[in-house]
Structure formats: structure tokens, C-alpha cells
Amino acid sequence: MRLLTRRPLDLGPFFETLADRGTTTAVRLSRPLDVAPEGGEEWTVPQLAELVAELSAVLAAAGVGPGDRVAVHKRNHWDYALLAAAAARIGAVAALLSDHLEPDALAALLARLAPAVLLSDRYTLALGGTPGGVRTICLDGPAPGAIDAATLRGGAVPPVHRRSDDEPLVINHTSGTTGLPKLVVHTTASLVRKITAFEAHRWPLVSVRPEDTVACASAFAHGRSVSWTISTLWARPRTVLLLADSEPARAAELLGADPPSLVELLPTSYVRWQPLTAGPQNPFRDTRLFVSTFDAVHPPTVRAYLDASARRLPVWLQGWGQTETGPLTFRFLTRRALARREERHPTTRDLGRPVPGRTALRVVDPETGLPVRRGSAGVVLTRTRGLCAGYLGEQDRWAAKLQGRWFHTGDLGIRTRSGRLLLLDREVDRIPGLSCVELEDVLHDRLPEVEEAVLLDAGPQRPPLPVLVTRDGVLDPGRWAHAVRDLPALAEPLLLGRDALPVTGTGKVRRYELRERYLSGTAASGTGRWT
Template sequence: MRTLEPGLFFDALADRGTRTRVHLSRPLDIPDDGRTAYGVEDLAGLVTRAAGWLTALGVTRGDRVAVLKPNHWDYVLLACAAARIGAVPALLSGSLPPETLHLLLKRLDAGALVTTADTLAAAHTAGTDLTACTRRTLTLDAPAPGAVPLADVRGHRPPSFQRPSAQAPLAIMHTSGTTGVPKLVVHTTASLVHRIAAAEARRWPLVSSRPNDTVAQATSYAHGRGLTWTLSVFALAPREVVLLDSFEAEHAEPVLRAHRPTVLEATPAAYVRWQPLAAAPDNPFRRVRLFLNTFDAIHPPTVRAYLTATRRRLPLWVQVWGQSETGPLTFRCLTRRSVRAAGERHPTTRDLGRPVPGKTRLRVVDPATLRPVAPGGTGLVMARTKALCAGYAGEQERLSAKSAGGWFATGDLGAITRSGRLRLLDREVDAVPGGACVEIEDVLHDRLPDVVEAVVLTRPNGLPLPVLATRDGTLHRDAWRRAVADLPPLGEPALLPLDRLPLTATGKVRRQELRDRLLDGAPAPGTGRWT
């Protein structure tokens, strides 16, 4: 377990003789001579130097250190640097609106902010001074008003490492924020390392990386998955690790071709953006034996496209469902056969499989009474797991409000089949009468191949509004009518360019923001009690 603790993680790997090579899609935002390739020893040295910068900045044991910058893997390295001196890293996505960042920084009461001059300037242009929300600010790229430039803190050595208590805060990450302001999830060594990362760091048959693998990742590294994935994958010591900072196909393709992955994990949004690449005969996914997705629902045609693209005889797709507060809750393995049927009314990817054995229990309850429903009945999905977070920074009472008798309310609606599998229906706050948003969206993706993003918004009065982004910006009316013929009644679709959809850092649509824009702020249909 101790080798997985972030503070000395890369040092432990180097001592063990790990030979993993790291390849980056672009240089890190931490200035380091513009490199895009690293060995484990190099990373250990970089983390140590960054810990020295924080020490020189005045950060001490127990301080919260906010990290806010463009998306890249150095979020994880800076988190390790903070943990090395006993501080608590709090990772904030640079894609959040300035007013949201201001609120989250206030909730954090952080002792320091590590950011970039460009990030501060963009917030200032929007009328927000982020340096006023913290006691010290360090800029990685250039000097900025109210901030300490990196040149002023170089060359300092950090104090000796002191192992934190297993129950003390280790790291803070935020939720996606699709329905409002993200929550700041506080994890401990016990929950994040001992329960989540350690389980994945075991070499499981078929679903773990191997010493000869090239493992690629494309995610929002400000989210908790970036840190737990790093700890578990590097502990298994694959031959190569490829880290992509962008979901855009034109940026990812050259890197994926130069270092063709055999294991690929990405957000659903990245997979959707890269889907045209999978159709090429010499596509960059030909060697992949294992695909994984986290964060959000994956659409059947996306899974089908990648399992068809690889030249492996028996490729596997692992779909994981969980939350920032809990880590993985269920998993399901998909094959070419399991996603062969296209256009079905109840898509296969709504079946999220069974709870993680020995780690998680699920039950479905009536949202009003919290009493269990009959087997197969629909209700609020609740989870029991030892990996549950310690709370929400600045909103500790919120976790208590979402918990009852040791069970945590996920905010999702679903049903557990008689065989023990979870069928996901909707977020409680977004529920569609007579149907399910995520299920309808899956069907639209499956029946309309040119759709890149489909979102169904309910209205208090009137039919639900489908919002579509297509690859060429058009929608054929006959194809639309055929696609919705057996679905619950929907309104006329609204077409939006993909770049006009408000997205989270992981590529999810910010539904409430879209409602505010297209439905004049009409409230969501659910109670929102469990968000």
C-alpha cells in the first residue's frame, strides 16, 4: 500500500527499477525544457523539485494547495508534489467559468494557488481576481500581478517526507458540475489509495495492463481519475504510457500513431471525437486489446466502432460506472457480440453490470421514503462502499444530507435486475416522464450516425427538447422521424454546433446551463435533492 502513496510514489517506482517510458502529447505546463518523454527517475526528480517550489512559497503541512491550469498530466505531478510535503492538493479544472472558480476557491480556503499567468488574465478579463481568494499565488509560465513567478522559488529542497494519517485529507477533486456548481470531494489515503487505487493496482486477468503494453490515457487530469489511474497503472509497470491532454482528433491522432496503444482509457467525449479515426483502414487503434471508459455513459455505436477498428481477435471493452465520491461502483465487459444489435429501444450500454465484487453494494429505493423498492423496480440508486469520500470542502453538511444508514445516494435512477445487474435510467434531476434521458440519447446516437452529441431537456410544460450536434451541422427530417417513431413524444430538435454546447472538463454537457440558455431558465423536473 505504501508504494502507492502519492508523495513518494515515483521515488518508490525508481527504487524498484521500473522502466516505464512516458510520452506526452505536448510539453508539460511545468517548465522543464519542453520535453515530451520521461523515465520514472526523471518524474521523481520533477516531483521533488516542484515540492521545493511549494516549500519556498510558504506551503506547510496541512495547507490546501489549489492547482488551476490548462488540462495536462502535470496536475497529477503537482498533486504528488503537494502530498510530498504533507499539503493537500485541490485540483480545479481550468475550463470552469471564472465565477465558479472564485466560489470554489472561497470554499477551499486554500493556503496557495498554483496556476498560470494566462489563467489569471482570462479570469481578470471576466471580472474575477483569483489571487484575492488565496494567501499566495504561484505562476508557472510568466509573472503576473499579485503572484510569485516560478523563478523566485526555484532551487529549494522540500522537507523530509512524513507519512500522513490514513484518515487525514489526502487530495480534493471536484465533480463534473453538469447540474450546477461542482462539489469539492475530499478523499483520504484510506479511500483514495487503500480502497480505489490499490484495487486497480492488482494484476487482474484480461482487464489489467501487462509489462509489454502501451497504455494510453485521455482524461481531465483535474478530476480524481487522473490521480488514481496514475497510481494504479504505473504500479503495474507497462512498457510505455501515453498521455493526451486534448480530446480533439487532430491533436490526438499523431500521438496515437507514433505510440500505438494496446490499452486505451478515455472519457466518452474523447471516444466520440475520435470515432472518425476508427473508420480508417490504417487506424491508430488496430493494436488495442482493451478499451476502458469512465465518467459518463458510453453510446453503443461508439463501442461498436472501436471494437470493429481493432485487429485483435477478441478485444474487450470495460465500461465502469462510479462517482467522484465513491470511485468505481459497477463494471461490465462488452464484446463485439454484446453490442452487435443496433438501434434497439433499450440500448445494451444502459446495463452497467454488477457491483464490484467484495467492494460495493447497491440498492434501489423510493426517492421520497428511501425504502427499498420491489426487485426490478425503478428508484434512486444508493451505494455502500468503504471508498466513500470524507466529505465536501466547504459543504460538509451536504454529504450527510445524501447519506442514510451507511448508504450514499448517487442521484441516479435505475433498476436492479433479478440477476443483480444495474440498469441505469436517468439522473433524478433530469428524469423524463415515460422515458429516460440517457436511454433516449443512446437511441438517437445509435440511429443517427452523424450525431456527435444528443441531449434531451425536459420542460415543465410541453414536450422534451432534443438538442443535437451533428458532424456536418445538418439533420435529415426523414431520418429524424424514423429514429423517434417508437420513442416517447419529443419536441422538434434544436441543432447546435458542437463548440456552442457548454461542456465540462470531461466533455459532459452542462445541462443546467443549456436549460438556462434554451429554455429561459426553466427548472429541471426532478427535485435536485441528490445532486
């Protein structure tokens, strides 16, 4: 009998620990795992434990050992988390790379990582080919220039390698909205003991319960994937539903068959699935808790999901944090909080308060670095227990983000007298005299046909350029004029199709790319000093 821990503190044997606990959670997938396509769409925890052990044997057969880096670059799916566990099981460090990375960015990050192997799949390799100079294993069959993982299967399962809590555990990259992503190194101490163990604690209202059906559609290469997997499965819910993409039809099918009580989606998935909330088979009728991470969701979308629930008091939990820090603030939204009133305009840019006992916030003058008074704008710094170990290969860049024990988030905000944080903009995207994200909230609320609104700094003496994506690709000029009647001056909007909008793996808009495309040569107000 393996030693059972009180808290989920070791990623490598985590699934084996769950199996030893007798966890009966049923895991259902929107499509089969790329690492085990023959396994179908339904898994038990003991089966997952066996799969992770087998994957660790594949890595060992490939010559991967303790301390080696294992790059993972494949189609988005939950098996990113399983591969991270398999690597951790033998003492290796998984570097999870999004399938949304541009080829040049992927090549740069692989050069920085110098991995022992790269794990991929036939779909991804067919799109971009095998990266030069990197030993590649194809997880789901033969592919040109890659080793078929099937030829490495069948070996003895290696024993669990125990590592120090301060050794690297997982490497994730930042979103890359402002250029080449940074490689963020998390340890067991930062990611599991500090960030995940706090979430795995039994908290009123927000914790997963044994009777819950939990649905998740995420960017599984992100660090959230590992912490979500540990904290959710540790709570032993009845069912877990995992969606690998944002296709509304598949979501309606999977969620409709087993309506979830707790939902966590990418912001882009919330937007794409919003029509389902008004459909006859509304799959969110039993949801008590909606969770939003990565980026805030605009008020009309939050409203639609809360109204879709038949629960008396459904709650929307909005969290704000970064890859380097984990969650920093949280805010609960209810139907009443987002009700329209003539005297004010609801916004989701009020990010709430710091996580009690875990994080602290400070707003400082960007020029002097000195704290500003409550109610004044500045750059937001945080002090948190979950801070990562640094940036791989960029220690100077990491050092520039630190001010003693405080970490520069690169966001502009205002700390209210009551301690709440009002987000203004990323410093690199700022436009003097206004908050882009607040105005974007207003545009979404006044123009329901808009799926995405982005304001770009057009330079001195020029109004900001609104870039809009609408559901049907058109926008009535009269409705636009009425929507902006009392707002600061804006240029005529630029309409784009959804596929023309450059986004990261987590659905964030690459604003710098839009500026390069449509406003090339104009001077930006933001410095990008803390990106």
C-alpha cells in the first residue's frame, strides 16, 4: 500500500494515489486522448493511473531521465496534464507548449529549452513538420522524421522518482500577447504546495463537491491545467467532462447528456457557447458555479450564463492572476451585481480583492516605483506565495520584474479605498486618458452582436481604432453611432472575421500584432517595460 498524503503534493504518482484512495470519478472526453486514441472517450481513475505509468515507461525507454526536459507540442487536449505527470513520475520536467505558437516562436522556445525529446502528434507534425535538431516522438502513430511511440511501449514501468519541492516541476509559457512568450519555471513548492493545495482546500461555495459534475474547456498547455487537474480530482467529483475545443455542437452534446453543476471555460468558449444558454436543451440549467480565468468575460456573456441557470443563486467566480503567480484576486458576480441601471454601467474590470492570506497588492508610480494613494492609477505589483522560480534562460528579464519581494505584473490599475482592484489596461497597451478594457465592456453591453471589441492606440492626436468581430460580420452604422454617442472620440470601426483576429492559445487577442498590421509606424504610448 502506497503512503497516502493528506494533500496532493506529488504530481508524478498523483493518479496512482487517487486510485489507492478508491476515487470513483468518471472522466468523459469530447474526443479520445491523443496519447491513447484507442482508449475512447470514457476513463476511470485507475485506468488513467495505468496510462500515466505507461507513458512514464515510454519516456524512460526513450532515454529520458531525472532533470531532463520534455517538450510537449500537440493538439489541445487534457493529455498535456497526463504527460506532465508522466514526466514528473521519472523526475523529468515537462515543458508544455501551446499548439497556437507561431513557428518562429516555437523554434525559439525549443532552442531555449534544449529538450531531451519533443512529444507531438500526427496532426501537429503534419502542419509544421518535425522541428530540426529535436528528437521527436509521435504519440499517436508513425509520422515522417519522428519516432512512433508504439515502438517504445511495453517496457517495465520505472519506479517513482522523488524530487525536492524546490526543483523544477513544470515549465509553461506566458500568453505571448506582447511578443515572444517567456518560459515560466514552477516547482512543486510554488505550483502544488502553494497554488494548488490552497485551491484543493474545502472552501464554502467554490469547492468541488462529491455530487458535482464538473465541466472544463481550457488551454491545457497552460499551468492552470495541472493545478486544475490536481485540485478537481482530489475533491473526487462524481463526473468530470473535458472538452478539447470550443465547437458548440460537441459541447451541447457532451454537456447536454450530463448537465454540469460547476463550469470552467476559456473566455472564448464562454462567448462561442453563449447561444446554447438560450437554446431548448440549455446545458447550464443546473450550474451553480461558473469560473472564469485567463481573462475577464464581458458583462452580457456573464449575464447570459447566470440567467441560464435554474438555481436560485448561481455565482460567477472571476479570478485574476498570471502564469508566474497563480491567482491573485477574485470576485463573485451575481445576477444582481450585473443588473443594468441607468446611473452606472456594469463592468467585469473590477477584479475584487487579493486572495486572503496568500497575496498582497501594491500600486506604484511607473516612473518612480513609489506607492501611490488609494484611488490613483499606477502599475500593479504583487507579493504572493505562489511566485514561480523564474524565466528559463532569461534571468535578467526576471530580475527586471522584481522590486524586492514584489513582482511587477505589467498591468495598470487602481486600488480603491475598500481594497478592490480596478483593472485599466496592460501597460504596453495603454491609451492616455481612458481605459480600453472598460470601454470594450461598454461596447459589448451596448452592441450584443459584437463578439470581440479591441481598442488600439493609434498614436498622439489620433482617436483609438476599434477593431470589432460581429456574429454575422456586419455592423449597422446607426447602431454604432448610438452606442458611442457619449464615449471618448473613437475612429471608425474596423470589422474583422473571427479567423482574422490573431489570438493566443488561451484566446487573448495579440494586440501588438493588430497594431503592426493596421497601425504600423504609429508611436505607441505604452513602454512595454514590464512585459
